[in-house]
Amino acid sequence: MANTVSWSREPASLAEYGEDGISQWNNVSLRYRIPLRGFFSKRVKDAAEVDDLVQEVFLHLIRRARGGPIEHVEQYVFQVAANALRDWGRRRQVRDQDAHESFDEEIHQPVTDISPERVLLGKEAINLVTAVLRGLPERTRDVFVLRALEKRKYAEIAVMIGISVRAAEKHMAKALAQLGGAMERAGGRD
Template sequence: MSDASDAAARADAFARQAAAMRSPLGAYFRRRIRNAGEVEDLVQEVFLRLTVRGTPDHADHASAYIFQIAASVLADRHRRRTVRRADEHVPLDPDLRGEQDFDPARIYAGKQALNAAAAALMTMPERTRTIFLLRRIDGLRHQAIAKQLGLSVSAVEKHMVRAIEHLMAHAGGAR
């Protein structure tokens, strides 16, 4: 049973040395990462790996072994962050997004405005509506629309002016 008691004594000595390493490990990680909130998690990861891997045979080399594991933990963290592009994430700040994005009254007003615009579009002459939709929805240039419909560029421009005036007149009446 002396082998078992020797192993227990070695494990106990290693546990004391590992506990004494908590502060130096924290300093090690604080020097190498920006987010101070992750330091304690990384220290815990080192201790987790120590429990999984077991203790080394010689407690004399425990600190070197612990810092080797710490370097491995840091490398794994860097690899994960690189793959997940963690440095490119933008935190969601509700204060920057405006008041209430999903206010029911605002949603209803937006739907009403959209329905009014659709109704106004349907009352336009067909060619004017087609030109407006090709320009504003499909993003075609006036020259491309003119070529596609067999019109002059100035005719396309005039139809666009009429379409916008028509929509503005209906929007003014809808308010």
């Protein structure tokens, strides 16, 4: 027995796809699985995502069918597909998924070789940076914190502190010079 279904015309309602619920869903699946894969494949790169989206459409159809008959099945299927794609895009944008890097064991090796010496060197570096920042004039320290830690623009910093943009840039340069000099001196002690 062949798994293909052919109609002389497109069935208008879900009831026309079979006599009972199981045969209706089997026939709908046979009829729309490949067209849905094509629809999503043109818009989504990842094949696993395509399969998930096709599955999401069928789940929606099954849930919807419990509420009553579905008329104009083909239009409904592709409207659901368009909505699923739009929702997928929103979720992806919210999660900023394109900025994420996939896990690769060869690239992402666990860090297991943190020696006590390395921990001590890290603590010393933090203490040095803290000491240098505490030793800076208040305005220079404020500019450094706003620029380096809070990622503010020089124009914003200038307005916040009440100085010119050029003065904010000079304060930042002074802070960086102090930190660089301290790190260089600390590195020369080894």
